[in-house]
Amino acid sequence: MSDALTTTAAASVSDGVATGTTDPAGAGRDLDVILDIADLSVAYATGSGDLVAVKDVNLQVRRGEILGIAGESGSGKTTMAATLLRLLKKPGRVSGGTAQFFPGSAPEGVDLLAITGNRLRRLRWSSLSYLPQGSMNSLNPVARIERQFADVILEHAPKRKAELPTLIPRLLQQVGLDPSVARSYPHELSGGMRQRVLMAIAISLEPDLIVADEPTTALDVTVQRVILQTLADLSRDSGVTIILISHDMGVHAQLADRVAVMLDGAVVEVGEVRQVFHQPQHEYTRRLIESIPKLAGAAVGVNAGHPVATGEDDR
């Protein structure tokens, strides 16, 4: 997954948005923006006027990073995810803003909020993929797992048909599942297994960006840790960019490079995860961090592998 293509094309049509550094060697990779969200507002039409769920959000996602989005229920995290994935349903609508996306296939950038039809469909999964919450009913209940890999792979990369018998087991193994899972139906799998299947499907076409919406919610703590570890490995090995949405600050502490904190639809704080945890600028961020259960007396370790109290003595 190289972004070397960006160098020449960037000058021509960049829609007024800087594509960041164009250094192909990757020295400035951290500064290279893959998604530039500008003044994004989303509203839901209700009987008594518009309910603004996302307010003037400005956020830049850097290529290869894991950007955490934190905030309590109703803060607009999931609405923003649905908007970026273009899954926002009526009565929701984008009331303003742009989201310039710079995938490997279109280095000059596309506005995720304006693209439609077949252009949008082709961008999906091969460039922009989605990892939903495993406890949701995201897998088709009447199709075997292998079918649910095959349909998306064949849709976007029909030439890989011959590869499927080896590709699907390899993807399943990559997320720590037995290849025999391919023959199962969703209801035969546990919540943790379904979450991993979704993860394997999400990476099956080596996308540039994965939007992960609460990927560990509703899983028990042990499984959560394994899932997070697998996500971290995937991100490290493939260089995929991940937008990680979670209400759980512990998850961000363990996985994210940077974290954005949302409150009532607005981003109130963005920063490196260490900095946000050690010197939170906003009162709300401080409260979120305090809500993480801690081992008695011990501070929360950031990116140290054990941020969440897994302790046996903690009862």
Next chain:
Amino acid sequence: MSFPLAGGTSTEPALEPGAPPPEERSSLWERRPWFRYALRCFLLYLASLWGALTIAFFFFRMLPGDPVSTVLQSMQQQYGTTVQASGDLVARYRTEFGLDGSVIEQYLRFMKNLVLHQDFGPSLLSYPTPAQDVIGAALPWTIGLMGITAVLSWVIGVAAGAIAGWRRGRLGAEVTANVAIAFSQMPFYFVALVLVYVFSYLLGVLPNRSAYDSQLTPGWNLEFIGSVLQHGILPAVSIVVIGSLGWLLSTRMLIVPLLGEDFLSYAEAKGLRPSVILRKYALRNCYLPQVTAFGLGLGFIFNGNVLVEQLFSYPGLGSTLVAAIKLQDLNTIMGITSLAIFAVLTANFVLELVLPLLDPRIKGWR
């Protein structure tokens, strides 16, 4: 009756050294729970078949009136003479129609003839032709008309309903749904009458009675087949028009709540084509109820459709049944009833085996 089930062997301590391990013996049951399930369904099928036939048999024997005197009466009318019904003659007819002896004896004989020879005895409708031959003559017409229209109604109705549900809220889909609601309650014979009026009476392009041109002799030639098709159009269209509306509405009703399901959003996020999402995700999850209803409906085809057949003078099972009931032709009535029972229960049995393929969550075994 004890099957070698798993775990049952743990209490047997020492097997002979050379004996195969107990798991081997039970392997068919162990590895193929499907087989056990199919066998259970089949036994249940046989039991219900027997039960339903028995009930039908005694039910029809309880009807008042005597078929033998009906025969004699019809003979008197036919030959214009007064037949002196001597005891011998009555006894002969009773034997021939299987009406001699006690009801239990009659029942045992009926069952034996049914199972061994598929023989229901002579019919009254066209004595002495056996009832099964009378039924056999009407059966192809019924299966042809009702079977083809049932399949067409289902395919057209489900496809249109899927699209109407998928595009709900758009003008075309809403108009279709509301028209369907209005027309689905319309009796189909009204449609048939309108069609007959327009195409036979006003335009004179299509025949409105019989199953084929009576000048032709039935056979596998183009002329005859063409005539059959031409005569079939009006009855078929009137059945399909109304029949498909029911399927349209029920499919739409099943699709609409599915549209909010997570797996449809997920399929959309995958970038699949809308037509693929509709077929493989939305519609695929409606097949269970729709195929079940279709399968059960197929069984009822064998009752014939009396209204269609009367209206178009179509020589199907429905008219045969009505004629047989009028004449108290017990053997023919029993034959048609048995056929219908057999068809409904067989459809049910096949469905039990097929439905787990449509929705893996309803696996009946294990």
